Amino acid sequence: MTLTGQPLSSAVEMDKVDSHLHPEPSYALADHPMPTGREEIWRFTPLSRLRGLLDDQPSDGHLSWTTDLPAGVTLTEVTTAEAAALGEVLPSDRLAALAVAHAGGAMLLDIPAETVLEEPVRVRLHGDDANRLVWGHLVVRVGSHTRATIVFEHTGSARYSATTSVLVGDGANLVMASIYDWDDDAVHAAQVGVRVGRDAHVRLAEVSFGGDLVRTCSNVEYAGPGGDAELLGLYFADAGQHIEHRLFVDHTAPKTRSHVSYKGALQGERAHTVWIGNVLIRKIAEGIETYEENRNLVLTDGCQADSVPNLEIETGEIEGAGHASATGRFDDQQLFYLRSRGIDETEARRLVVHGFFNELIRRIDVPVIEEHLFAAVEAELAATMGDLVTIEGSER
Numbered sequence: 039m040t041l042t043g044q045p046l047s048s049a050v051e052m053d054k055v056d057s058h059l060h061p062e063p064s065y066a067l068a069d070h071p072m073p074t075g076r077e078e079i080w081r082f083t084p085l086s087r088l089r090g091l092l093d094d095q096p097s098d099g100h101l102s103w104t105t106d107l108p109a110g111v112t113l114t115e116v117t118t119a120e121a122a123a124l125g126e127v128l129p130s131d132r133l134a135a136l137a138v139a140h141a142g143g144a145m146l147l148d149i150p151a152e153t154v155l156e157e158p159v160r161v162r163l164h165g166d167d168a169n170r171l172v173w174g175h176l177v178v179r180v181g182s183h184t185r186a187t188i189v190f191e192h193t194g195s196a197r198y199s200a201t202t203s204v205l206v207g208d209g210a211n212l213v214m215a216s217i218y219d220w221d222d223d224a225v226h227a228a229q230v231g232v233r234v235g236r237d238a239h240v241r242l243a244e245v246s247f248g249g250d251l252v253r254t255c256s257n258v259e260y261a262g263p264g265g266d267a268e269l270l271g272l273y274f275a276d277a278g279q280h281i282e283h284r285l286f287v288d289h290t291a292p293k294t295r296s297h298v299s300y301k302g303a304l305q306g307e308r309a310h311t312v313w314i315g316n317v318l319i320r321k322i323a324e325g326i327e328t329y330e331e332n333r334n335l336v337l338t339d340g341c342q343a344d345s346v347p348n349l350e351i352e353t354g355e356i357e358g359a360g361h362a363s364a365t366g367r368f369d370d371q372q373l374f375y376l377r378s379r380g381i382d383e384t385e386a387r388r389l390v391v392h393g394f395f396n397e398l399i400r401r402i403d404v405p406v407i408e409e410h411l412f413a414a415v416e417a418e419l420a421a422t423m424g425d426l427v428t429i430e431g432s433e434r
Contacts, residue, residue, distance in 0.1 A: 057350055059316040060257075060286045063128035067094065067139065070132035079131060082312040082344055084280055087251045089225050090171065091199045092132055096140050097171040101196060106160040110153055113161075116146045121177050126203035127231025130257055130286070134201040134229035141175035141200075147188070151181030151207060158187035158406055165196025168223040174200030178214070182207030182235065189407055190216045192226065193248075199227040204242075208235040208262065214242050215404050219414065220249035222279075229255045234294070236262030243402040246273040246281045247414050253282040260291040269298040271313075272398055272411065274418045275341070277306025284314045285330070289323035298330035301398050303391060304341035305418070315361065316348040324355040334365040335394050388419055 059078060062069065072092060073080040085092065105113060116124075121144035129135035138144075147159070165172065180186060184207065192198075206212050220226060226249055234240050246252050258267045267287065275281045287296045302311050315330040334343040347361035381389070392415065399411050 057286075057316065057318055059314065059348055060288075060318070061130060063130045065122070065129060065135060065138060067132070067135050070129070070135045073132065079284070082314070083253055083282060084251070087225065087280065088227065089197050091136070091197060091225065091227055094136065095171065097173060099170040099172040099196075101163040101165050101172055101174070101198065104162045106157070108155050108157050108159060110150055111155070111159055112148045114146050114148070115143055116177070117143050118175070120144075121146070121175065121203075124177055124179065124205065125233075126177050126205065127233055127257060127259065129201055130229060130231070130255060133199050133227040133253075134255070137173045137199045137201040137229075138175055140173040142173075144175040144177050147176065147178045149180050149184055149186050151184060153181060153184045153186065155186045158189050158404065160189045160191070160406070162191045162193070165194040165198060165224065168195035168197065168221070170196055172196050172198045174198060176200065176202040178202065178204040180204070180206045180210050180212050183209040185211045187213040187404060188215070189404060190214075192216070192218050192220060195221045195224045197225045201229045202231070204230065204232040204240075206233060206235050206238045206240055208238060210235060210238045212238070212240050213404060214240070215402060215407060216244045217407065217410075218244070218246045218249060218252050218254075220252070222248065222250060224249040226252045228253070229257065231257045232259070232267065234258065234260050234265035234267050237264035239266045241268045241270065241403075243270040243404070244283070245271070245411060246283070247418065249279065249281070251280045253284070255284045255286070257286045257288070258296065259288040260294045263291045263293040265291065266295045267297075269296070270398060270402055271300035271302075272395060272402075273300070273302040273311060274415065275302065275304045275309040275311045276418065278308050280310045280312075282312035285316065287317045287328065287330075289317070289319045289326045289328065292323055293325045294323065295326065296328045296330075299398065299401070300332045301335075301395060302333075302343065303335045303337055303394070303418070304343055305337040307340035309341040311342075312344045314346050314348075316350065317359065317361075318350045319352060319356060319359065321352045324353055325357055327357040327359070329358070329360045331362040333394075335391065336365060336367050337391070391415065391419055
């Protein structure tokens with residue numbers, strides 16, 4: 039089946055912009071050749087650990103789905119052509135294009151216009167075989183002037199590559215959280231593309247704890263002025279894990295806003311995290327405001343955190359644009375303050391890490407998962423807190 043791209047907006051055709059961090063999106067595999075690892079968008083990814091996800095290989099594998107759907111919300115199967123006709127966000131790399139090509143259709147999660155949901159939509163995806171190849175294709179359609187929260191939870195084992203398009207109507211307010219809590223042998227690649235309607239607000243959160251390798255690409259574009267996108271991320275990498283988050287915010291309309299904030303912690307030998315943030319401010323995007331930040335807390339020796347914020351600006355007629363990035367160890371002043379009040383070193387370190395993540399978890403503001411997130415951070419810390427004291431003691 040041959041698919042063609044949809045226009046970004048019915049009102050405005052965007053000029054093509056060559057972004058060195060974001061290839062021109064396309065369904066065609068020919069536009070996404072097999073990477074060598076030297077390309078800018080692939081140079082941080084250990085390609086061999088993708089375990090065949092880049093190969094053009096069909097599969098009938100599936101994850102098991104369980105859902106909590108409030109009244110009025112539907113989840114149905116549509117064809118690949120029908121998903122394209124909805125105007126979904128196009129694949130931006132080979133992984134996403136292969137997911138569309140091989141998923142055999144798409145799931146459509148539909149929330150009608152002017153719906154106000156009191157309870158969140160919850161979708162749980164689970165795999166039971168780390169060797170099973172699974173392709174996924176999902177479209178989320180949120181009607182105009184709708185208020186909704188959606189939570190996706192990923193658990194178990196699989197080799198899973200998926201593309202998700204989130205189409206947010208004018209004046210809507212959407213909170214969407216994706217939790218990647220895979221078993222240690224899972225490999226997951228994901229593209230989440232969001233189109234924000236006029237005067238709509240989207241809070242997109244992703245939380246990465248498990249998996250051998252997790253690589254996500256979150257792309258945002260705007261269908262009209264007044265759109266507001268907030269992208270939040272929390273991740274915790276253990277020994278040997280590779281967790282990579284790539285973000286692209288394309289300001290395709292004037293008077294739009296974006297704010298990106300990701301925080302991660304690393305512990306254990308060869309724990310590796312990658313955060314690539316890129317904001318493109320087009321000529322048409324006058325009066326926009328954007329800021330992106332990434333903070334990393336290194337808990338043990340042997341870790342590596344790569345953090346690369348970027349701004350690509352084509353107009354100076356903006357309200358503001360900035361970025362920040364920092365990677366460091368524990369704050370000695372915080373530890374001294376806590377220990378001076380009779381708190382032992384292990385507990386002091388635990389409190390510092392919880393404080394590091396606390397503000398971000400509160401900003402995600404999804405009560406049904408908040409307790410789970412704090413518990414997951416606690417579980418990660420419990421595995422190494424004894425080692426932390428030994429390491430620091432040997433350095434003094």
